Amino acid sequence: METDLTVRPLALVTGASSGIGLELARELAERGFDLLVTAENPELTLAADGLAQIGTAVRAVQADLRTAEGVQTLLDEVTAVGRPLDVAALNAGRGDGGAFVEIPLEHDLATVQLNIVANLRLTKALLPAMVQRGAGRLLITSSVAGLMPGPGYATYAASKSFLTSFAEAIRHELKDTGVTVTALMPGPTDTDFFERADMVETVVGQGSKDDPADIARQGVEGLLDGKDKVEVHTVKARMQSAMAAVLPDAAKAKVHGAFTKPTGEKAERSELTD
Numbered sequence: 001m002e003t004d005l006t007v008r009p010l011a012l013v014t015g016a017s018s019g020i021g022l023e024l025a026r027e028l029a030e031r032g033f034d035l036l037v038t039a040e041n042p043e044l045t046l047a048a049d050g051l052a053q054i055g056t057a058v059r060a061v062q063a064d065l066r067t068a069e070g071v072q073t074l075l076d077e078v079t080a081v082g083r084p085l086d087v088a089a090l091n092a093g094r095g096d097g098g099a100f101v102e103i104p105l106e107h108d109l110a111t112v113q114l115n116i117v118a119n120l121r122l123t124k125a126l127l128p129a130m131v132q133r134g135a136g137r138l139l140i141t142s143s144v145a146g147l148m149p150g151p152g153y154a155t156y157a158a159s160k161s162f163l164t165s166f167a168e169a170i171r172h173e174l175k176d177t178g179v180t181v182t183a184l185m186p187g188p189t190d191t192d193f194f195e196r197a198d199m200v201e202t203v204v205g206q207g208s209k210d211d212p213a214d215i216a217r218q219g220v221e222g223l224l225d226g227k228d229k230v231e232v233h234t235v236k237a238r239m240q241s242a243m244a245a246v247l248p249d250a251a252k253a254k255v256h257g258a259f260t261k262p263t264g265e266k267a268e269r270s271e272l273t274d
Helices: 019-030 043-052 068-081 105-133 154-173 212-224 235-246 249-259 264-273
Strands: 010-014 034-039 058-062 087-090 136-141 179-185 229-231
Touching: 010 019, 010 068, 010 105, 019 034, 019 043, 019 087, 019 136, 019 212, 034 043, 034 068, 043 058, 058 068, 068 105, 087 105, 087 212, 105 136, 105 154, 105 179, 136 154, 136 212, 154 179, 154 229, 179 212, 212 229
Parallel strands: 010 034, 010 087, 034 058, 087 136, 136 179, 179 229
Antiparallel strands: none
């Protein structure tokens, strides 16, 4: 769906077809922002239709941000709108569960390309205009998973660690520019991540999860308040953050690995192949 973006402040949201990204877009729309939303899947059109019902102007861009071409497609749309971005919420991400030696290399590379490289490309392209204007807010969706080594989804957890460090570093560099950078750090959330990552049959996949709408509300509130990070205020997320603050790395990996350990039939299959 595409409508004219001419009235309200403008927000970009990546990974906006479902989950946290869709809820971030909805939260921003309800707070008075027009939207430029993107995702790689065709479900984006349906999501954009729903967002438009709020009364916001929406432009949807289907693009695969794992590729340089996909990122450029999105950036060309940002330029075509002809208006400055007031908010950029870089939320698109992916991951795969399982032992590192068993996950195909192309899957790990896809995680790095989307979670790290795409965010680098977009941040590098979007920040200069915000700095020149002396205004703008950037939200980067990381995860509490990045606070500890992540056996069972090693590349994913490492990519989230990168994003947290990256967000904090550029925030410091931009402290006198009028531009703020906020890291959103949710815990396990009720999205299709666990299904896509083949982690449904794990301890964390079977456990309680947070509502993505609550995650988005806290994230947008923190973003608009200019906070450096938003660690979602749930018992499980607070526990993971607390452990990450006090445990040595080896112990962190052991604790984190207990969360990503297979359960049920998946555990039985794993035992048979040991």
